[in-house]
Amino acid sequence: MPEQILQVSDLTIRFGGLVAVDGVSFSVPQGGITGLIGPNGAGKTTIFNAVTGFLAPTGGRILFAGQDVTRRKPHELAALGLARTFQHTSLFPDLTVRQNVWTAMHLALPETFWQVLATPPRRHPDGEQRVQEILDLLELAERADQAASSLPYGEQRKLEIALALAVKPRLLLLDEPAAGMNPEEAQRLTETIQQLRRLGLTILLVEHNMRLVMGVCDYIHVIEHGRKIAEGAPSQVAHDPKVIEVYLGRRGTNA
Amino acid sequence: MRAANLSFFAISAAALVLPLAVTNPYYLHTAIAMMVNAVLALSLNFILGYVGEKSLGHAAFFGIGGYTAALLALNLGVPAWGTLLAGGVVSGLFGLAVGFPTLRLRGPYFAIATLGFGAILQLIATNWTSLTKGPMGIPGVPPLAFAGLIFRNERPYYYVALLLLALAAYLTWRLAHSRIGRAFVAIRQNFDLAESVGIDTFRFKLAAFVLGTVLAGVVGAFYAHYTNFISPKALESYITLNVVTMVIIGGEGTLIGPILGAILVTLLPEVLRVAENFRLVIFGFILLLTIIYAPSGIVGLARAAWQKRGGERLA
Amino acid sequence: MFWLLAQQTLNGLVMGLVYALLALGLTISFGIGRVINFAHGELYMLGAFFTYLAAGRMGYLGGIAAALVLMAGAGLLLDRLVLRPLRGGRASLWAPFLATLAVSLIVQNAALAVFGPDPYLLSSPYAYQPLMLAGLMLTKQDLLIALVAGLTTFLLTAFIKRGKYGLAMRAVARDRQTAALMGINIDRVYILTFVLSAMLAGLAGALVAPKATVDPFIGRMALLKGLSVVILGGLGNIPGAIFGGLVLGVAEALGAGFVSAAYKDAVGYALMILVLLFRPEGLLGQRMRRA
Numbered sequence: 083m084p085e086q087i088l089q090v091s092d093l094t095i096r097f098g099g100l101v102a103v104d105g106v107s108f109s110v111p112q113g114g115i116t117g118l119i120g121p122n123g124a125g126k127t128t129i130f131n132a133v134t135g136f137l138a139p140t141g142g143r144i145l146f147a148g149q150d151v152t153r154r155k156p157h158e159l160a161a162l163g164l165a166r167t168f169q170h171t172s173l174f175p176d177l178t179v180r181q182n183v184w185t186a187m188h189l190a191l192p193e194t195f196w197q198v199l200a201t202p203p204r205r206h207p208d209g210e211q212r213v214q215e216i217l218d219l220l221e222l223a224e225r226a227d228q229a230a231s232s233l234p235y236g237e238q239r240k241l242e243i244a245l246a247l248a249v250k251p252r253l254l255l256l257d258e259p260a261a262g263m264n265p266e267e268a269q270r271l272t273e274t275i276q277q278l279r280r281l282g283l284t285i286l287l288v289e290h291n292m293r294l295v296m297g298v299c300d301y302i303h304v305i306e307h308g309r310k311i312a313e314g315a316p317s318q319v320a321h322d323p324k325v326i327e328v329y330l331g332r333r334g335t336n337a
Numbered sequence: 338m339r340a341a342n343l344s345f346f347a348i349s350a351a352a353l354v355l356p357l358a359v360t361n362p363y364y365l366h367t368a369i370a371m372m373v374n375a376v377l378a379l380s381l382n383f384i385l386g387y388v389g390e391k392s393l394g395h396a397a398f399f400g401i402g403g404y405t406a407a408l409l410a411l412n413l414g415v416p417a418w419g420t421l422l423a424g425g426v427v428s429g430l431f432g433l434a435v436g437f438p439t440l441r442l443r444g445p446y447f448a449i450a451t452l453g454f455g456a457i458l459q460l461i462a463t464n465w466t467s468l469t470k471g472p473m474g475i476p477g478v479p480p481l482a483f484a485g486l487i488f489r490n491e492r493p494y495y496y497v498a499l500l501l502l503a504l505a506a507y508l509t510w511r512l513a514h515s516r517i518g519r520a521f522v523a524i525r526q527n528f529d530l531a532e533s534v535g536i537d538t539f540r541f542k543l544a545a546f547v548l549g550t551v552l553a554g555v556v557g558a559f560y561a562h563y564t565n566f567i568s569p570k571a572l573e574s575y576i577t578l579n580v581v582t583m584v585i586i587g588g589e590g591t592l593i594g595p596i597l598g599a600i601l602v603t604l605l606p607e608v609l610r611v612a613e614n615f616r617l618v619i620f621g622f623i624l625l626l627t628i629i630y631a632p633s634g635i636v637g638l639a640r641a642a643w644q645k646r647g648g649e650r651l652a
Numbered sequence: 653m654f655w656l657l658a659q660q661t662l663n664g665l666v667m668g669l670v671y672a673l674l675a676l677g678l679t680i681s682f683g684i685g686r687v688i689n690f691a692h693g694e695l696y697m698l699g700a701f702f703t704y705l706a707a708g709r710m711g712y713l714g715g716i717a718a719a720l721v722l723m724a725g726a727g728l729l730l731d732r733l734v735l736r737p738l739r740g741g742r743a744s745l746w747a748p749f750l751a752t753l754a755v756s757l758i759v760q761n762a763a764l765a766v767f768g769p770d771p772y773l774l775s776s777p778y779a780y781q782p783l784m785l786a787g788l789m790l791t792k793q794d795l796l797i798a799l800v801a802g803l804t805t806f807l808l809t810a811f812i813k814r815g816k817y818g819l820a821m822r823a824v825a826r827d828r829q830t831a832a833l834m835g836i837n838i839d840r841v842y843i844l845t846f847v848l849s850a851m852l853a854g855l856a857g858a859l860v861a862p863k864a865t866v867d868p869f870i871g872r873m874a875l876l877k878g879l880s881v882v883i884l885g886g887l888g889n890i891p892g893a894i895f896g897g898l899v900l901g902v903a904e905a906l907g908a909g910f911v912s913a914a915y916k917d918a919v920g921y922a923l924m925i926l927v928l929l930f931r932p933e934g935l936l937g938q939r940m941r942r943a
Contacts, residue, residue, distance in 0.1 A: 134533065160535030168533075174526040185519045189535040195544070198515040199508065249534050391746060438929045444887065445688045445749070449879050450928050456876050457921045464914045574872060578757055585750065614765040621758030628751045629737050 085112045086145075087253050087284055088133070093142035095128055095308075102128045104308040105142070110253065115275070115285040117299035117316075119292075121328065125308040126288045127169055130257050133286075134166045135159045147252065161189055163252030167242045169261055175231035179222055179241055182230050183213045186248035213248070220244045220274065236267040240274065253284045260291040272297055296320065352499055356492045365491035371603040372498040373560055378583040378595035379505040380552035383545040385581065386589030387518065389525030390440065390542055391448040394455030395580050398550040400462065400572035401428040402557025404469065407478045407567045417481040421558045428554020429547050436546040441539055443528070455574060462569040474568025481562045494563045501556055502596075508548070509592045521545055522590065575617070582620060586627045588636030597635050659788050660909035661902055666794045668901020669801035670856050674874055675881035675893035676808060677852035683888030684825045684845045687735060690752040692853050693875030694759040695730075697868065699723055699854025700861040701763065704774045712776045716858045720851050727850030730755065731843050739842075756871070763868035771865035779862040797859045804855060805894055808848070812890065817844055825888065853878075873917070880924040886934020895936055899923070 088110040095103040103125045110116045120126050131137040133144055135156040144152045146162055154162075174182050191209050217223040220240045225233060230241060239259060246254055259275070260268045268291060275298050278285060289295050295302065295316070302319045304312040312322045319325050356365060377399060384392045402424030409415040409423055431454075439450040462469045469475065481488045481497065488494055512518040520541045523531040532538050561567040579602055587598025602620075609616045631638050674696060681689045689695075702722045707715030734755055738747045778792035812818035823831040824841045832838050857866075857874070864870075881900050885892025900920050907919035927934065 136529065136532075155537075156529075156532035157535050157537045160533060166533050168529065172527055172530045174523055174530065176526060177522070181519075185523045185531075186534040188516060188520060188523075191516050193516040195517065198511050198517055203511070203514065245530070245534060389746070391749065439932075442928075442932050445682075446883075446928060446932055448688065448749070449883060450925065452879065453876065453921045453924050457918060457925075460915070460918050460921075575757075578753065581750075581753065582757075615761070617761035618758050618765065621754045621756075621761065624757065625734065625751055625754035628747055628754060629734075632747060 086110065087112045087147055088286065089145040090129070090133065091143050091145075093129060093132060093144070094140050095125075095132055095137065096140045102308050103132070103139075106305065106308070106310050107142075108303045108310060108313065110284065110286050111301075113282065113284055114300040115279055115287055115298050117295045117302040118286060118288045118305060119290060119295050119302055120305035122290065124305045126290075126305055127257060128308075129305070130166070130255060130288050134164060134255060160249050163250065164255070165246035165249035165251035165253075166255040167239075167246050167257055167259060169257045171235070171238050171242065173230040173238060173241055173245070176229060178227050178229055179233070179244075180213060180217065180226040182241060183216055183244055183248050184209070186245040187213065189249060216244050216247050219247070219277070236263065236270065239263070239267075239271070243274065243278075247278075251283065253286060254278070255286045255288070257288050258290070259287070260289060260294050268294055356495045362491050365495055367603065367607070369491060369495055369498045369563065371600055372495075372502045373556055374580070374583060374603050375596045375599035376498075376501050376505045376556040377553055377580050378587065378599045379502075379509055379592075380549040380556070381580050382509065382584050382589065382591075382595045383512075383521070383549040384542070385584050386591070386595065387513070387521035387525065388542050388545045389590075390546070391445070392451045392546065392549070393448050393577055393581070394435070394451035394453075394458075395549075395553060396572050396574065396576035397451075397455040397458040398428045398432060398553035399557035399560070399576065400458060400567070400569075401431055402554030402559075403561035403567040403571050404462065404475075405554065406558035406561045407475045408468070410479050410562075411475065411477065417479060417562055420562070421555050424558025424561075425551040425555035428557065429551035432547045432550025433543070436543045440542045440546065452574075455572065455577060459569055459572040459574075462572055469569070472569055474566060474570070476566050478561045478565045478567060480565060481559075497559060498563075501559060505552055506592060506596070508552070513592060517541070517544070525590070582624050586623060586634050588634030591634075591636045594634050594636040601635075655787065656909055657906070660905040662785075662788050662790065663794075664902035664905030665898060666790075666798050666901070667905065668898035669798055669805070670860050670897075671877055671881050671900050672805055672894045672897030673801050673852050673856040673859075674878040675885065675897050676805065676890065677849035677856075678878045678882050679885070679888055679890060679893040680812075680821070680845055681849045682882070683890075684821050685731075685735070685842055685849070687748045687752060688879075689730075689849065690749065690875065691730070691755040691759060692752075692849070692878055693871030693873070694756050694763075695723065695726060695850045695853035695871075696857040696874040696878075697763060697866075697871035698726060698759065699857030700774065700866040700870065701767065701772075701857075702854065703858040703861060704772055704866055707774060712774075712778075712862070716855070719854055719858050723850045723854030724847045726854070727847035728843060730850065731846040735842070735846070736839075756875075760868055760871060767868055769867060769869075771867040774861040774866055776862035793862055797863075800855070800859060804852070808852070809890060809894075817841070821845060876917075877920060880920045883924045883932075884927055884935055886936050889934055889936055892934050892936040896934070899935070 086109040090109065091107045093103055093106045094101070106129060118126050118129065128137065132139045135154050135158065138153050142152070143150060146159065146164060149162070151159060151162065174185055177185065187209055190212065191206055214223070217226055220243060222237065222241060222244060225237060230238065233241060243259070260271055263271060272294055275285065287295065287299060299316055302313065302316055303310055304319060304325050306328045311328065312319055312325050314322070355368065359365060377395065381392060381395045384390050405424045405427040406420035409420050410417065415423065435450060435454050439447040463472050481494070483493070520531070520536045523536055524538050524541060528538060557571065583598030583602045584595045585598070586601060587596065588594025605620065606616050609619060612619065627634060678689060678692050681687050699719050702719035703715040706718035710718060734751050735748050738751060776793055778796050781792040783790045783792060783795060812821055820831070820836045820841050821844065823834065823836055824838055828838055877900065881893060881896040884899055885896030900923065903923055904916050904919050908916040
């Protein structure tokens with residue numbers, strides 16, 4: 083059995099009287115892509131925000147690489163190797179693409195206050211190389227000197243993944259990366275995610291684009307009304323009557 | 338790049354020889370005031386410009402530096418220069434005390450707390466007469482001295498002010514092009530994303546604020562020695578507003594912007610002498626129009642003009 | 653001792669109602685208009701000066717009425733000329749706040765240029781008429797303040813809670829995009845918010861002026877008082893503003909009575925700082941998470 087990089091047990095999140103997440107447990111094995119799916123408002127993003135430290139859970143425990151990280155701050159989690167993207171496009175809008183990635187390399191380039199002030203300016207060839215690698219990987223090299231806000235939507239979302247990669251993640255959490263994408267863009271995104279998997283990254287994907295989820299995930303947890311209702315391989319989940327009823331069923335009527 | 342270097346050296350050389358050519362003490366005084374303002378503007382720029390947190394009590398830190406220097410020099414006989422350092426340290430400690438609880442919070446709490454802090458300090462300076470001599474202020478702050486020579490006219494102060502400005506500019510320049518400066522900008526541009534790429538936003542906000550308050554304290558101490566005087570007027574909110582104005586009309590989050598802003602804000606009253614009564618009203622309008630129509634200040638306007646010219650050349 | 657306590661508490665409650673008026677204006681401009689209005693103190697100052705100017709012809713109460721009309725205009729101008737151009741687009745969230753800073757600079761110094769730095773006395777027929785109330789002293793002006801401020805607070809709260817426009821204001825406060833989708837005219841809600849806010853500030857100025865003096869600088873203190881109250885009660889929290897106002901008024905009066913009159917104002921700031929340190933969401937606010 084592969085080592086579990088992330089273990090969430092009995093996670094509960096309340097907002098005032100409202101229970102948004104109710105005793106959810108799941109784990110993410112090292113390597114591969116795990117999916118967290120469910121209809122809108124099921125509590126996926128809330129779980130995601132608790133795991134990444136943006137929201138303090140009311141109860142439960144989160145273990146990352148064997149360490150208890152419940153209620154840690156986002157930047158502490160990043161330092162442990164947990165990187166994320168956001169549901170709504172989230173970049174440093176006025177910086178260029180390259181500057182964006184440089185800024186996200188924060189943890190990789192430790193420089194103290196005194197080093198900055200007391201030693202002459204120096205280059206960071208390793209860092210520069212890494213930035214270039216990331217830009218190449220996500221096919222953003224040609225856009226390197228453009229302002230992030232001037233990129234087309236699909237590339238902005240790619241840049242977000244680039245920023246997360248700059249953190250050197252042991253676990254990458256993608257929050258609805260296909261949100262707002264047309265089928266063509268979503269297809270290209272699927273390829274990118276497949277490519278990341280080939281590089282050996284572990285990914286936790288929150289998504290309600292079923293085609294994307296079914297296409298890339300190795301294992302899926304299904305959330306509905308803040309509870310976990312099913313888990314299993316994509317083919318299993320797809321045939322689970324409960325899932326079909328609350329999720330695929332609803333989707334079917336929409337289509 | 339070459340041209341930039343050249344003009345940098347030209348300006349530096351001119352700044353160095355200016356006091357030799359200009360002997361009119363009034364002009365030298367104006368130049369000193371300008372540099373003091375520029376240091377203040379650069380010190381506020383770290384937190385206001387780079388990080389983007391609105392600090393509205395900057396005059397308080399200038400005043401703390403001044404009072405620290407005056408009290409140490411007069412009551413304990415601490416030699417000048419030592420008082421400059423002490424002014425910076427004490428001001429920085431107050432900065433830490435104000436920033437530590439409030440910079441953790443998101444929202445306008447920090448802005449309101451710094452505003453309230455400025456008001457409290459002014460009350461204390463006015464009312465704690467046994468320590469501060471109240472509204473009349475403390476006269477007789479000893480002049481600075483170097484190697485036994487007491488500074489008796491503007492010229493040596495000019496050079497000290499120039500040194501402080503060079504220091505502030507160096508700090509800004511080095512930080513801006515470092516991981517630390519990138520972290521500052523990241524916080525301003527996108528707080529959540531900054532956290533998620535591993536930036537300890539609270540620590541960097543606090544660092545930017547404390548650094549600025551130390552610098553403001555040092556220049557406040559310098560000013561108390563230079564004018565031989567400190568009073569609660571140094572803490573007044575319009576001084577804070579002046580400094581905020583310099584940073585914004587010059588261009589926040591840049592090195593050159595706050596300096597340009599300081600020059601403008603220092604010289605404008607001289608130019609507007611005819612309209613003495615409406616001077617600050619005109620100031621307010623300039624600030625308002627900048628915020629609405631040129632939010633990146635003079636530097637932003639210059640950049641846009643430059644790009645436009647470049648674009649036409651290409652076309 | 654007991655009488656001093658009771659008397660100071662009563663004085664404090666009267667001032668507290670004025671603080672509540674000030675803070676209500678600030679809190680709706682923050683909660684609904686999303687602006688910390690740094691020029692709020694200047695609106696208070698304008699209210700006092702307008703009343704002073706109009707009272708010469710129309711008497712004190714007529715002066716207040718005229719001032720309120722002018723204040724509505726001031727609120728309208730503030731929203732249309734200064735804040736509206738900064739809404740939407742890529743303007744930073746802070747731009748409106750900085751703009752009100754500039755407005756404060758303009759209005760304060762324009763007032764200084766017009767009226768000069770010396771204080772003016774606004775006389776009210778009620779100012780020096782003492783009333784005894786169960787052994788406690790109160791002027792008729794105090795009674796007027798308590799009645800008008802109390803009634804205004806009550807009406808405003810009812811308006812926002814129940815009125816048609818009040819509902820729209822609350823919707824915009826919660827989520828302006830959804831409010832727009834629901835067909836609420838957001839632009840009109842903003843105008844209403846700043847007009848009301850300016851009138852509240854002006855009314856506070858007009859009511860207090862006869863108890864003190866009027867000069868171009870009274871707005872600074874008013875702003876700080878208002879902000880202290882808003883912090884005490886919780887930013888954007890309407891019951892909090894009323895409660896905070898009363899707390900501040902009483903705390904100051906007791907501080908002046910039992911500690912030192914010189915530090916009366918410091919009591920308010922000290923309270924504000926304590927709240928910021930230990931309960932930044934305000935005394936009546938919901939607990940918030942420290943990021």
